[in-house]
Amino acid sequence: MNSLKKYIAEFIGTMVLVVLGCGTAMLVGCDAANGCGYILTALAFGLVIVAMAYSIGNISGCHINPAVSLGVLISGGMSVADFIAYVVSQCLGAFAGAGILAAIFNLGGVKDQTGGYGTNGLAGVHDSAVAGLLVEAVLTFVFVLAILGVTSKKANHGSFAGIVIGLTLTLVHILGIGLTGTSVNPARSFGPAIVAAFSGNTAAMGSLWVFIVGPFIGAALAAGVYKFLEAKND
Numbered sequence: 001m002n003s004l005k006k007y008i009a010e011f012i013g014t015m016v017l018v019v020l021g022c023g024t025a026m027l028v029g030c031d032a033a034n035g036c037g038y039i040l041t042a043l044a045f046g047l048v049i050v051a052m053a054y055s056i057g058n059i060s061g062c063h064i065n066p067a068v069s070l071g072v073l074i075s076g077g078m079s080v081a082d083f084i085a086y087v088v089s090q091c092l093g094a095f096a097g098a099g100i101l102a103a104i105f106n107l108g109g110v111k112d113q114t115g116g117y118g119t120n121g122l123a124g125v126h127d128s129a130v131a132g133l134l135v136e137a138v139l140t141f142v143f144v145l146a147i148l149g150v151t152s153k154k155a156n157h158g159s160f161a162g163i164v165i166g167l168t169l170t171l172v173h174i175l176g177i178g179l180t181g182t183s184v185n186p187a188r189s190f191g192p193a194i195v196a197a198f199s200g201n202t203a204a205m206g207s208l209w210v211f212i213v214g215p216f217i218g219a220a221l222a223a224g225v226y227k228f229l230e231a232k233n234d
Contacts, residue, residue, distance in 0.1 A: 007085050009056040011093040013064035016052060018097025018191050021045040022118025026105060029113035030177050037113070038177055045182075046170030053162025061151075062162075065185040066090055067215035071144040074223035087187070094191025102195050114181075117192040119204035120211045124179040129210050132180050136214025137221070139172040140184040144222035152230065183211035184218070 024044035028037035053062045061077075063069045066087040073083045098117050105112055125131035146168040150161045169184070176182030183189040189211035193204040 003082070003085070006060040007089040009060035010064060010086050010089040013052040013056050013062055014090040014093030014187050015097040017045070017048045017064050018094045018188060019100050020048045021188070022098065022192055023101050025118045026101060026112045026114050027110070030181065041177060042170045042173035045173050046166040049169050050162050050166035053165060057162060064090060066187050067140050067185060067219035068144060068147055070216055071148060071219040071223040074220060075148060075227060090187040091190050094187040095194055098191040098195035102199065116196040116201050116204055119192045119196050120181040120183045120189045121204060122180060122207050122210065129207065132207065132210045133214045133217070135176060135179045136183055136211060137218040139176050139182065140215040140218025141222045143168055143172050143184050144219045145226055148222065148226040154230070184215050186212040186215050
């Protein structure tokens, strides 16, 4: 039962992330030329992490991101079985969140400023998959490294961890939005892309692999580097 509660918490957390993060992008736009919408989108994603960290963090750890779960797995913080269940729960939550956005925007006749339910793309890097992979790997590396550091038993940051993680996600969005839309989260990219495809917009499907592979590479590197650095301090 405790494991089931963790998976439900991850489902809910990822769903909320997509609804509030991608929903903000859809409503206000997130292109670099529109500074207000750009910053609002970055803040929305960061603030969701803060809210969820203090809501479900004590239940599941509030990964709500397969890349974060991979980093925790490599660091020895969870089992392979839990990792798989977390990723499934996160992807289902992202899909549900994107479905909620589709219902709200379609039923309400609200214009989607992103054109695809907040999907990620490579327009900012001139459709270069290699550049997109590099962007996502670097940003995820920074994000996951911060998470592993602030949640380490040696860190003793206690109740401030959620704020640090949320601010770090905001930070990577500030750079990444204009380049790839900032994923750093395979589930967050998967859900909107699938719902957009169901709606007839398949543009994001061609580059979806970039936003799965890139974050996983960055997370694996972050976990490896952090294990090395932490071991040197023993």
